[in-house]
Amino acid sequence: MFWTDSIIYMVLSKDTKGIGAKYQIAGSESDPIHIHKSAYKDTTKKRVVFIRHGESDWNSIFNKGKNPMMIVRLIWAMITEWTMLFAIDSPFLDSPLNKEGIQQALELREFLFNKSDVSNNPEQKESIKETLSSLRGENSNSILVSSTLRRAISTLTLAIWPRMEKSEEKIHLLSCAQEVSRNVDTCALSGLKEVPDLPFDRAAPYCANISPANFNPALNLGNKGLKSTGKLRIETFNKWLFDCSHDTIIVGGHSLWFKYYYNLCLPYSTEHTAKTNKMVNSGVIAFDIYKSNSQNKFCIDPASIDVVYGGFEKK
Numbered sequence: 170m171f172w173t174d175s176i177i178y179m180v181l182s183k184d185t186k187g188i189g190a191k192y193q194i195a196g197s198e199s200d201p202i203h204i205h206k207s208a209y210k211d212t213t214k215k216r217v218v219f220i221r222h223g224e225s226d227w228n229s230i231f232n233k234g235k236n237p238m239m240i241v242r243l244i245w246a247m248i249t250e251w252t253m254l255f256a257i258d259s260p261f262l263d264s265p266l267n268k269e270g271i272q273q274a275l276e277l278r279e280f281l282f283n284k285s286d287v288s289n290n291p292e293q294k295e296s297i298k299e300t301l302s303s304l305r306g307e308n309s310n311s312i313l314v315s316s317t318l319r320r321a322i323s324t325l326t327l328a329i330w331p332r333m334e335k336s337e338e339k340i341h342l343l344s345c346a347q348e349v350s351r352n353v354d355t356c357a358l359s360g361l362k363e364v365p366d367l368p369f370d371r372a373a374p375y376c377a378n379i380s381p382a383n384f385n386p387a388l389n390l391g392n393k394g395l396k397s398t399g400k401l402r403i404e405t406f407n408k409w410l411f412d413c414s415h416d417t418i419i420v421g422g423h424s425l426w427f428k429y430y431y432n433l434c435l436p437y438s439t440e441h442t443a444k445t446n447k448m449v450n451s452g453v454i455a456f457d458i459y460k461s462n463s464q465n466k467f468c469i470d471p472a473s474i475d476v477v478y479g480g481f482e483k484k
Contacts, residue, residue, distance in 0.1 A: 171257075171259075171262055171356070171358060172262065172353075174356070174392065175262055175353040175356040176353065177395075178351065178353075178356060178393075178395065179351045179352065179353055180351075181395055182351050182395055183398060184349050184350060184351060184393075184397070184398055184399050185349060185398070185399055185429075186398045186400065187398060187399075187400035187401075188349075188399060188400050188429050188432060188433065189432075193432060193433065193437045194437065195436075195437040195438040196437075196438075197437070199466070200436060200437045200438075201434055201435060201436050201437070201466065201467060201468035201469070202436035202437065202438065202439075202468075203466070204459055204461055204466060204467070204468035205436050205468050205470070205471075209459045209468075209470070211461065211462045211463060212459040212460060212461055212462060212468075213411060213459065213460045213462060214457055214458070214459050215410055215411065215413075215416060215417070215418060215457070215458050215459075215460075216299075216300070216303070216416060216417040216418070216455065216456075216457055217410070217417075217418050217420065217455065217456055217457075217458055218300055218303065218304065218417065218418070218419045218420065218453060218454070218455045218477070219420050219422060219427050219430075219448065219453070219454045219455070220277070220324060220325055220328065220419065220420065220421050220422070220451070220452070220453050221324075221422065221423065221424055221427065221447070221448040221449065221450060221451060221452045221479075222266070222270065222318075222320040222321045222323070222324040222421065222422070222423060222450070222451070223266050223269070223270030223271065223272075223273035223274045223320065223323075223324045223450045223451045224266070224267055224269045224270035224273060224450050225264040225265060225266055225267060225270055225320040225354065226246065226260035226261075226264045226265060226266075226267050227260070227261060227264035227352075227354040228264075228267070228270075229242065229267050229269065230242045230243055230246050230260070246260045246261065257358050257365075257366065258358075258366060258368060259358070261353055261354060262353055262354065262356055262358055263318055263319050263354065263355075263356060263357050263358040263359075263365065264319070264320060264354040265319045265320055265323065265367060265368060265371065266319070266320050266323045266324065266327075266367075266371065270320065270323075270324065270450065270451075271323070271327060271371060271372075271375070273324075273450045273451040274323065274324045274327035274328045274451055275327055275328075275375060276451065277324075277327075277328040277451045277453070277478060277479075278327060278328045278329070278330065278331070280478055281301065281304050281305060281328065281329070281478075282305060282331050294475060296455070296473065296475055297455070297475050297477055300417075300453075300455040300475060300477050301477065303417040303419065304329065304332070304419060304453075304477075305331075305332055306329075306332035306335065306336050306338075308417075310415050310416045310417060311415055311416070311417035311418070311419055312341065312413065312415040312417070312418055312419065313325065313329060313332075313333075313338065313339070313340045313341065313419050313421075314340065314341045314342075314343050314346065314418060314419065314420050314421070315340050315341070315342055315343065315346065315420070315421035315422065316342075316343065316346035316347050316348065316420075316421060316422045316423060316426070317342045317343065317344050317346070317347055317357045317359055317365070317386075317389045318347060318348060318355065318357055318365075318423070319358070319365050319366075319367050319368075321346070321421040321422050321423060322340065322342065322365070322367060322384070322421060323367045323371070323372055324421055324451060325340060325419070325421030326340060326367070326372060326376060326379070326383070326421075327372060327375055327376065328451065329419070330375070330376045330379075333383060334377070339382075339383055339384055339385040340383065340384050340385070340421070341384075341385045341387070341388060342359075342364070342384055342385065342386045342388060342389040343388050343389075343406065343409065344357075344388060344389055344390040344391070344393070344402070345388075345402040345403070345405040345406040345409065346402070346406060346420060346421075346422050346423075346426060347392075347393050347402060347423075347426070348422075348423035348425060348426050349399030349402070349423075349425045349426050349429050350425055355393075355423075356392050356393070357389075357391065357392040357393070358392075359386070359389060359391070359392075360389075360391045360392075361389065361390060361391045362386045362387060362389055363386055363389060363391075364381035364384045364386050364389075369381075388409075399425075399426065399429050400429070400433065402426075403426070403429065403430050403433055403434075406430075407434075407458075407460070407467050408465075410458070411460045424447035424448055425447070427443075427447075427448055427454075428443070428444065428445075428446075428447060431443040431444050431469065432444050434458060434467050434468060434469045435468075435469045435471060436468065436471065439471050441471060441474065442481045443474060443481065445484070446481040446482050446483070446484060447481065447482045448479065448480070448481055448482070449479040449480060449481065449482050450479075451478070451479060452476075452478060452479030452480055452481070453476075453477040453478040453479060454474065454475065454476060454477065454480075454481075455473075455474075455475045455477050456469050456470065456473045456474045456475065457469070457470045457473035458470075
């Protein structure tokens with residue numbers, strides 16, 4: 170059933186509709202430049218932190234180069250898929266973190282909780298210091314949220330686990346943060362208000378006593394449908410963002426969703442790497458976004474974008 174739905178979605182979806190140069194016209198009514206030019210007067214501000222997922226099973230099959238070994242990897246993944254025929258698991262559908270992706274998330278954890286002592290780096294920007302403090306949970310006004318796809322949930326969980334253990338807070342699962350793409354690996358295996366299997370046995374060695382109870386699936390609406398588009402999900406996220414009572418929102422998510430977010434929310438004429446290049450696996454980028462109090466419009470302040478960890482891939 171999942172495979173059938175995912176293939177139909179791959180053939181018929183228009184997930185990138187409304188996003189692109191022909192839609193984001195500089196100076197148009199929707200251009201965030203109008204908020205930017207007003208010097209953010211009559212606006213509300215939020216701090217957003219994006220954390221891209223680590224490498225997945227899908228990445229290890231298809232993104233390691235087009236060579237004879239790719240055929241070997243694909244055949245092995247297909248054999249694995251058959252062994253999972255009667256389980257809600259797959260190396261392709263809602264592709265989970267692989268061993269390399271888990272290691273990338275653990276390296277981010279090491280950086281956040283053991284290596285990023287800002288007291289030893291007086292030259293570090295104040296905004297980055299504050300972001301690191303928020304990530305570690307040293308203030309109470311931040312919230313953890315994630316896409317409903319397993320690799321994003323797993324990366325955020327593994328990276329931020331010391332905070333979760335201490336505070337006993339949950340990661341909130343948001344369907345509106347689901348990746349923008351037709352590929353079957355972007356289709357969610359979890360249903361309405363369900364917590365997917367990460368798989369938990371892959372995360373358990375690094376997260377003591379981890380269970381579905383560590384997550385809040387109230388805003389998991391199930392897999393994206395044919396009427397859903399990335400633009401609509403981003404707009405839904407922005408509405409939720411400014412309805413949220415927290416000042417800092419930490420988001421586990423995906424490279425294309427993040428890239429399209431920057432394209433929609435940065436002034437259209439602004440040139441920035443975030444618009445063209447993917448974030449690295451387990452990379453962390455933070456920025457300030459403003460909402461007009463009189464209109465349903467949003468603008469990222471280009472000057473506020475901070476590379477906290479990893480940064481962007483080179484093309």
